[in-house]
Amino acid sequence: MEMKLFHHYVIDASFTLRQDVLEAGHFQVAIPRLASSNPFLLDIILAFSALHLAFLEQGDSKWLEIALKYQNRACSAFSRVLADLSPESLGPAFICSIFIMLCAFAYPCVSRNRDTFDPLSQVLEINRLLVGCAFLFQQLDDVEQPEEIKAWLVYKRPEIFVKKGQVEETQDSAALEKLQRDLLESLDKVRSTIDSAEGPHQATYQSTWETLHEMVKEWPLGKAQGGILAFPIHISEEFMARLKDGDWMARIIFLHYGVGMHLLSNKWYVGVWGRRLVATVLPPREEIPPVWEETVKWARRAVAPDGPYEGDKQEQKK
Numbered sequence: 328m329e330m331k332l333f334h335h336y337v338i339d340a341s342f343t344l345r346q347d348v349l350e351a352g353h354f355q356v357a358i359p360r361l362a363s364s365n366p367f368l369l370d371i372i373l374a375f376s377a378l379h380l381a382f383l384e385q386g387d388s389k390w391l392e393i394a395l396k397y398q399n400r401a402c403s404a405f406s407r408v409l410a411d412l413s414p415e416s417l418g419p420a421f422i423c424s425i426f427i428m429l430c431a432f433a434y435p436c437v438s439r440n441r442d443t444f445d446p447l448s449q450v451l452e453i454n455r456l457l458v459g460c461a462f463l464f465q466q467l468d469d470v471e472q473p474e475e476i477k478a479w480l481v482y483k484r485p486e487i488f489v490k491k492g493q494v495e496e497t498q499d500s501a502a503l504e505k506l507q508r509d510l511l512e513s514l515d516k517v518r519s520t521i522d523s524a525e526g527p528h529q530a531t532y533q534s535t536w537e538t539l540h541e542m543v544k545e546w547p548l549g550k551a552q553g554g555i556l557a558f559p560i561h562i563s564e565e566f567m568a569r570l571k572d573g574d575w576m577a578r579i580i581f582l583h584y585g586v587g588m589h590l591l592s593n594k595w596y597v598g599v600w601g602r603r604l605v606a607t608v609l610p611p612r613e614e615i616p617p618v619w620e621e622t623v624k625w626a627r628r629a630v631a632p633d634g635p636y637e638g639d640k641q642e643q644k645k
Contacts, residue, residue, distance in 0.1 A: 328393070329373060333359070336376035343379065343595055344429075345547075350478050357475040358422060365419040367404035371426040374398035378430060381437040382595045391438060398430055418476030421463040428456040432556070433596035435603070446581075446607045447571060450559045457560035503590055506629060506636040507546055510586050513622060514540050517579055520618070524576070531565045532576050539580065543587050555587045556597070579619055581608055582626050589630045602630040 341354040350357070362369040374397035381390035405423050408416050431453060467476060514536065521532045538561045542554060569577035582605060589601030605626055609615070615623050628634045 332373040332376040332380075332393075332397075333369075335380060336372050340376045340379040345594075353475075353478055357478065361419055361422060361473070361475045365416070365423075367401050367408060368419045368423045368426075370397045370401035370404065371423050371430065374401060374430055375426050375433070378433045378437055379595065382433070382598075391434075394430070394434070398427070402427065414470035417463065417466055417470060418472050421460070421467065421476070421479070424456065424460045424463055428453065428460060429596050431456055432600065436596060436598035436600065446585075446604050447567070450562065451567070454559040454562065457557055461560065502636040503593070506586070507543060507590060509625075509629070509636075510543055510583065510590070511540070513586075513625060514543065514583055516622070517583065521576065528565065528569055528574075528576070531563060531569070532580065535562065535566050535580055539584055539587065543583075543590070546587075546590050555584075555591060558584055558587070575616055575619065578608055579622060582623070586626050586629050589636070602632075605630050 337355055337359055341358070344354045358368075358372070362372050374394045377390045377394035377397065381394060384390060401423065405420065405427065408420050408423075412420065431449075435449065464479070467479065518533075518536055518540070521529065521536060539558060542558055546555060548554065566577060566580075570581055585601045585604030585608065587601070588597060588604060591597040592599070592601060609623055609627070629636055631637075
């Protein structure tokens, strides 16, 4: 079983991870080599591979159970490594934290149990995982790292992002580019409302809006902010409190985050995240303030299975 999972990761699942500015073949060669001497990293790679198989086989519960088994084993060992972190284990721990985060994104996408998806709890969990990734990444400069880890230090050089990345050539790339343009236009309208409605939380709304706007502009690369996937790490406790209280300005900004996640819907480990965020933050029968009716209507259509940005997209396999 483990050989099957490892083989699937190397020849298939690893190719679903965007290389960006990492060296060619990093996920196919360097990461497996690193995992061969770090069992906790190997376990989380096997979990990621099993989740990809569950995705390919339409949520097969067998693969989901196997994924959870290896994920739990990896997280347990990972906790012990963090409690006694050494220079040798720092790099593998950083890579492991990334795969733990990817698995956290992927599980709701491949699980058939749609009712357990709570957007706020999911975002808080992703926030916690991202904080861990960022902490470990910041420590990499403090000790000498093997070549497999040194490759990631390129992300600390801002000049590598001078040239904007291009959308991967897929049959739905034009639709996603149009979605990005429309999302930025809608965000501009939201900013006008934020600026005109003074109040004690205006600064919180403005800073959250600025972060999300920059991430949408940077798509498909993450650049300095880390990309749309990293948005939860930038959400303040005050903003989350407003969101939990049902504040409409907070909900509208969060709604645009959901649409932003739909820009990544061609990634299997993101998939329906955007659609489910929009659906759960704004239930269909809820009464909407007149000022936001058109915005909500557009957002729901934007992430709908048969919406205007789906193009000729067929069922994704990667």
